[in-house]
Amino acid sequence: MLTHQRKQYLLDLLQSEGQIVAKAVSDSLGLSEDTIRRDLRELAKEGLLERVHGGALPLLQRSPALAPFAGREQISAETKMAIGRAAAAMIQVGQVVFIDGGTTAVQLARQLPRDLSATVVTHSPSIAVELVEHPHIEVLMLGGRLYKHSIVGVGAATVAAISAIRADLYFMGVASLHPQAGITTGDYEESCVKRALSDAAARTIVLASPEKLNTASAFQIAPLSQVSDIIMHREVDDALAAPYREMGIGITLA
Numbered sequence: 001m002l003t004h005q006r007k008q009y010l011l012d013l014l015q016s017e018g019q020i021v022a023k024a025v026s027d028s029l030g031l032s033e034d035t036i037r038r039d040l041r042e043l044a045k046e047g048l049l050e051r052v053h054g055g056a057l058p059l060l061q062r063s064p065a066l067a068p069f070a071g072r073e074q075i076s077a078e079t080k081m082a083i084g085r086a087a088a089a090m091i092q093v094g095q096v097v098f099i100d101g102g103t104t105a106v107q108l109a110r111q112l113p114r115d116l117s118a119t120v121v122t123h124s125p126s127i128a129v130e131l132v133e134h135p136h137i138e139v140l141m142l143g144g145r146l147y148k149h150s151i152v153g154v155g156a157a158t159v160a161a162i163s164a165i166r167a168d169l170y171f172m173g174v175a176s177l178h179p180q181a182g183i184t185t186g187d188y189e190e191s192c193v194k195r196a197l198s199d200a201a202a203r204t205i206v207l208a209s210p211e212k213l214n215t216a217s218a219f220q221i222a223p224l225s226q227v228s229d230i231i232m233h234r235e236v237d238d239a240l241a242a243p244y245r246e247m248g249i250g251i252t253l254a
Contacts, residue, residue: 009029010025010043011049018057019180020040021054040055040056043056050216051218052178052182052220053184053220054220057180057181079210079235083207084105084108084110085107085111087108088108091169093117096121098120098201099120099121099122100124100127100152100172101150101151102173105207106127112131112137116137118136119137120140121140121142121167122140122142123144123152124150124152125146141153142162143157145157149187150190153193154190158196159192162193162196163196167197167202169203169205170197170200170205172221174194174208174212175212175215176212177215178214178215181216182221183206183221184217184219184221185218186219191220195221198221203228204222204228205228206231210232213236213240224249228249229250229252230250230251230252232254234254236253
């Protein structure tokens with residue numbers, strides 16, 4: 001099969017199936033996965049599909065969460081506050097909690113009760129600063145290289161520090177959330193840190209403001225099977241929440 005024939009086959013498959021799994025296609029065509037991945041990369045560069053971990057999806061909206069931090073603070077500000085309030089209500093006295101970086105996580109920190117006694121572990125200087133005036137919250141900061149886009153620590157030092165902690169909850173901020181693409185973000189090192197945080201927590205709770213739903217970014221964080229709960233805004237269309245409920249993920253409407 002010639003290159004242009006393979007690419008047309010992939011586009012036809014995407015239209016009929018709604019997704020492409022690189023391994024399945026390579027097996028069915030008797031070709032290497034590298035060949036299929038190369039074709040998918042080229043089709044993505046042409047703007048004909050969205051590359052995701054393990055394959056491709058129809059072209060999805062680019063997540064506004066990939067914009068600079070200051071600009072993201074203005075997106076869905078009221079809904080992020082509601083999501084932060086619902087997340088804060090989930091934390092119980094004495095728990096050890098990972099709080100991610102990002103604008104929605106900052107709202108979570110702002111909504112924590114003044115009398116709450118708990119331990120917050122974070123790789124976000126923004127979260128740590130928000131909790132300075134909380135008298136009963138112990139704050140543990142994870143080090144690493146500062147990823148300025150999200151204002152969080154990333155890298156091997158961050159992942160190593162996470163491995164020494166076991167948390168009750170992890171409140172994960174995401175760039176993108178999609179039923180097929182899963183939880184994704186735009187930076188590889190940030191995806192590694194988020195994955196390590198999820199692996200080290202008993203429950204992973206995703207903070208999903210409306211603009212992040214049904215979008216995809218380049219790097220997968222973790223499969224949706226690793227997510228316990230998703231907090232969405234109450235005005236989100238039920239059709240967007242339904243696929244996650246069908247997976248057994250708890251949905252909290254803030």
